[in-house]
Amino acid sequence: MNRVLIAEQNPSALTKGALPFVDAYYDIRHNYNNTVASFSISGYSGSLPQTIQNMPEEQIGAVYGEGDGSFALVSYASEKEASTISIPGGLSSSVFIARDKSFVYAANDTTHVVSVIDVANSKSYTLNLPNVYAVSVNPGGSIALLFVRNATQAASASTAGGTSEANFAVYSVVHLTTTQSQEAINNPNWTYTSGSVSNTAQDCEPQNLPVYCIFPVSTGANATFDNPVKALFSSDGSTVTVLNCGKECGGTTSSITTIPLTSSELNTGVTGGEGIALTATATTAIPGGVTNGLYSGNTLYLAGQEEQSDGLFAGNLTVFDTTTSSITGTYSISDGTHNRMVLGDEDTLWIGSSGCIAGERYKQVEAGSSAAYGCLTMFNTSTNAVTLDSYKGDATGIAPVTGLDKVYTAEGGQVYIYNTADMSERNNANVTVSGTAADVAYMDASSDADNTIY
Template sequence: MKSVSVARSAAALLCATVVVLLTGCGYRPYKTTENQFAGRPVPPSKLTQRVMVAISQASLLGGGLEVLDAKRDIRSNVYVANSTTMISAYSSNAKSIINYPEQMRGYVYSSDGAINTINYSTEAGSGTTASTTGALSSYFVSQDVYSVLTAVESSGLFVMNAPSTASATTSSVMTTYSFPVPSVYKVVANPSHSVILLMLRNSNNVYRVLQLNANQAGNQTPPANSLTCMPVNNPVYCIVPVNPPDGTSNGTPQPTFHRPYDAYFSPDGSQVYFLNCGRECGGTSATGDDVSGVSFVDLNTLRIDYYPPNGAAVSPSTTFVSVPGGATAAISDGNTLYVSGQSLQTDGLFGGNLSLIPLSTKTISATYSISDGTHTKMLFADNNTLWIGSSNCASGERQAHNQNYNCLTRYDITNRTAGIVPNVTPGGSTTVPYPNENLDKYYYGSLTGLCWVESLNKVYTAYGGQVHAFNTVDGSEIDNTNITVQGTANDVAYMDASTNEVN
């Protein structure tokens, strides 16, 4: 009896020890230290690979920001049973995300016109960065929150939150300037916000922001070609054209740009690649702006502090490379510029293309057929792959010819092959693995969000209003049963990326 009692006591002690170890030290499915990569603190959720999803719901329910465990591909938190992680102090209908993982924060635009700051360390909203009247068509918030730029196409307003004097520092009082710029629909800025560009709908014109320097000898007056300046009585900033008015040659218009749609800054920060949308954006041969391509422009004369000599208009030095496949989005690895867009086909529909331009030659080396639709998302990921997302793909060339017309393309850089994912056969037996709420077996819908979960061989997407994840090795879809969200998924961001540039 004594030996049995001793055995029982030993067993009880062992169990107690295990319990103490598990409860005292805490259940740790992830290996974490007090400060993670680059000194980042362990967040309240204790998750180390997080994807934040921007969600909108019916107006009566509101939306929010949900954090998914991208390592395990689950929405529940393994540390707390039957729980999910939501960004606290935020309950708006979230539309899109600007992701700054290096600064451990992001900026989320919601349907109420507000841009809110999200603290990744505390997983909480930390106030409104800016608010607008009217839906934004484009916005930019700098990494240091030193510059907040918004474009409201419906009212023709470009709004800039910036220092109130030319000699101001980041600690100076910030002032909101509203510039009337009819048809403005896009604002583009480089990371240091030393170049701020404005693009207009159905126009070949590009404008830039110019900061007047009141301390310069003789002072600076607004250039004669300024579109508008603010404040009116004592200007600090002006909106000036990048290109001169369209010229003509033998009676044929010769615009500097051809329906510019966007701009991408070179990895070394020395050039701006203007993406000329051409025919895809309504350009015609009659006006000479139906040609799509890339305009390579040196950055120096576009800087916010570049005042043209004697206030005269200066046309930038431009190298134009025609891209027949279309140009609405681009990304570069420093050696090659990858450009996506659409070209008009003989049947009157548009077809999607990926064009490769080696920067050493500035000539197209290859073109690949990809998803149709308006291309807006491009990023590199594991396994030497490039991922391209577009919207409204069901009305293009592929759908008309009963081909896979989904909106996500995986390009294998090593093997130089492009494939649309998921891989389906419209009307056939090969269907989408995880249909969205509409139960469409062959089409997910527009791709509005895309992020790379580094080193885990996967990308996450907001695809047709729901979260879908894909394996970068072969493009196969990861089971999304446990990462679906309640409401409409509009955007995704990898909160724990190593740099701002990779996502």
């Protein structure tokens, strides 16, 4: 019961995808006495599995295949594919399922549509949003935020009172009540009004009797968005923190923006998306850069890159105290786009990036430096010590095997194992794959927090 699932692309000439899993206690692909040579999820037929949304508390994993747009739910209990969910709108650039498996939200950056799948009622909807490319969903599926590529949003931007404002960077998917659906018939830009609160939709679908709308997220006088890429949700469900990539993504300033979730901003009496009149209230600059983040109690760990004098970018980890809204430390980490962050044993935080050899560290190595420049970083949250891996390629997956003081990773298309004590490598000869390892997930983790995607 220490299984690590691997998203393997092109395992053979006959198939484009497989989901093998290995024994992470002994670090082997076969059973202990070698009577069974290998194990894999039976029935899986997706093409080029790319990501695993790991939900061990629910005993499932949601696997997205970038080759065919498949979204498969894998049963950890039966070790087979449980079901597949069809996502309209073409290949998705970002997709998530709620923990109760009731709703799936996906963004498509090619066709510029947002997909909402009501799993329980076997219905799906597509809404139009130009340049949408990412979606963030809270675990309960009640808040689904959408992000527009290369977008900024000034302070005091809203559609309140019928004001026309085109430059929005963040939107919210909202499930309408029956009464609201009637009011929005044949009006894709329907305006929601409740007391002094109003907000005008970007799109409502289906237009003859809308079920879902996309509403812009307003900004208050002290809040802005600058190339937002992701949202984090506080454990008590009261706050959303939007990560603004800033200069690393072609903007001006990296920062975090806070959106409080209050009853007046939510659509009551519905399941699924509720954020009908969200307003961001405050933005705090993060000089080290922000492309990813992770909550740990009252501490927010933020990974990103800062532009250097030569025009290249250098990776940084910023430690932010949410109780005082202040930065308590900044540490140099791997360069590149930081897409993976997860906590492991022995007070360690693991950060994975892509494109790390395009940054400042590799330039210094080319000039004769002996500094490490790999795409994987281990940060000790107690001592603030930073350890970088040797370069193996993009770090696309991280799975802490909690309780066993080890971490599995997918780097450069292969599976590696590290000790959390010092980031030393363990023998991975019996867990490597023949194809390309794109992601890894600890199937028997104690919490959904053991996840490389959220």
